[in-house]
Amino acid sequence: MIHLNIAIDDVNPKKGYRILGEEPEKWLRQLNEEFGVKFTLFCPTNYHGQHRISQDKQWIQELDSISWAEIAAHGNLHQTSNPQQYGECEFFELQNEAKINERYDSMLCEWLDAGIRPQGFRPPGWLCSPEMNRKLNSSSWFKYVAVHSEHNRGLIWPNRTVFFGHDGIHQEHITIHNVNEANPEGMIMFQSHIAGDHNDNVWNEQNYEQLKLSLTHLFEQYQPIPKLLRECV
Numbered sequence: 001m002i003h004l005n006i007a008i009d010d011v012n013p014k015k016g017y018r019i020l021g022e023e024p025e026k027w028l029r030q031l032n033e034e035f036g037v038k039f040t041l042f043c044p045t046n047y048h049g050q051h052r053i054s055q056d057k058q059w060i061q062e063l064d065s066i067s068w069a070e071i072a073a074h075g076n077l078h079q080t081s082n083p084q085q086y087g088e089c090e091f092f093e094l095q096n097e098a099k100i101n102e103r104y105d106s107m108l109c110e111w112l113d114a115g116i117r118p119q120g121f122r123p124p125g126w127l128c129s130p131e132m133n134r135k136l137n138s139s140s141w142f143k144y145v146a147v148h149s150e151h152n153r154g155l156i157w158p159n160r161t162v163f164f165g166h167d168g169i170h171q172e173h174i175t176i177h178n179v180n181e182a183n184p185e186g187m188i189m190f191q192s193h194i195a196g197d198h199n200d201n202v203w204n205e206q207n208y209e210q211l212k213l214s215l216t217h218l219f220e221q222y223q224p225i226p227k228l229l230r231e232c233v
Helices: 023-035 057-064 097-114 130-138 205-221
Strands: 003-009 039-043 069-073 144-147 161-164 187-191
Touching (some): 161 187
Parallel strands (some): 144 161
16 A cells, blocks of 8 residues: 655744644644645754744643654754855765764754654755765664655665655646555655745645645545654664
8 A cells, every 4th residue: 555644844843834824724724624645854953053842841742642644853953154165054064073973962962951852864955975874873862764765875774764755735637656565556745845945845725735735646646644754673
């Protein structure tokens, strides 16, 4: 049976990115009620150095309590010291071992302080340096990683379930991927960003309506089973 997941990047305590109490919460709840779909929320722990999840524990814990959503890790700052060269690919810029350890430990400390242990990880900006890849592989914290099939750059993730995906909620043409021995029929995995102006794949009313059309077609054609990513590990 084909699995279906909707992933949302950059969810954090900043206004406009919180989901809770904002318009996207209504859209997500409606999609869950109508289609039964589930959402994996990738959260930076200190977005742009100004929005620490440990300082808004009630918010992150309320998100974590929703049965059709899961919290996953998405780096620490989601920011680089050289945006012109690296954009917001935080874990791609980091190559020095000491800086890698410091940033990684800061991320984990935020999760510990918030009282949550996410099972999944996606590199901020989708890219990851070989040095950071080795650091992540040496840790037993995460059970899976979610990466872009075109941007993984040949990195290896041993002892992790790896989910590849590249279809946006704003797109009309959807593909089936993540075909493997455990799931021979594969997965439909939507990618999106909760907000931002770096691409069109964000949660607004137009994209919400497009996703409804896509889901209507997919359920008529394939009858996929909605899943959180942690349920597919």
